Amino acid sequence: GDSVTQMEGPVTLSEEAFLTINCTYTATGYPSLFWYVQYPGEGLQLLLKATKADDKGSNKGFEATYRKETTSFHLEKGSVQVSDSAVYFCALSDWNNQGGKLIFGQGTELSVKP
């Protein structure tokens, strides 16, 4: 079945460092891909998405490109801030006519130190 694999955490970075969180997927068909973020004590919120191959999703300085040839959707940010400390989840859609279920990776915890 469909699945999502993320790099293990926790990831600890200094402020202004470059961030990459790897995400690869296995899917039949042509899923949409998502990154969700969970700040401490909160539920998940959508960070960015891409719906087809070579699409780039971006938001709040984060970017991810849908790479069909490598089945990847790596999350990047050029300069992280302490406020980016959170758990990041990669997900793919499982489309059906009534609206898609999401399949999530295991999450990657990011800690940014001042």
Place this chain on the structure above:
Amino acid sequence: DVKVTQSSRYLVKRTGEKVFLECVQDMDHENMFWYRQDPGLGLRLIYFSYDVKMKEKGDIPEGYSVSREKKERFSLILESASTNQTSMYLCASSSPASGRPNEQYFGPGTRLTVT
């Protein structure tokens, strides 16, 4: 903004108790979902619902049931709580009619401890 609320942030129950977790969304979304979140396992889908009185099993439905009597409310029921059901429970909703059917909106979660 879409708001998804869950009845409790923290809950402590005893083994064998019947537990109700309530979720309410205020944006008229058709779809609602219940997940549990465990370290190293990500989010796993328990049940979901596409419409009132409709329910579908997710990946880990054993030990759980759900109820959706009104469009805005989706309840998760633990018929007889067990210690292995200690977890964070997250509710979410989405709307195919919005043109963004795969964008799910999450509640803040209920951290359930079963002793």
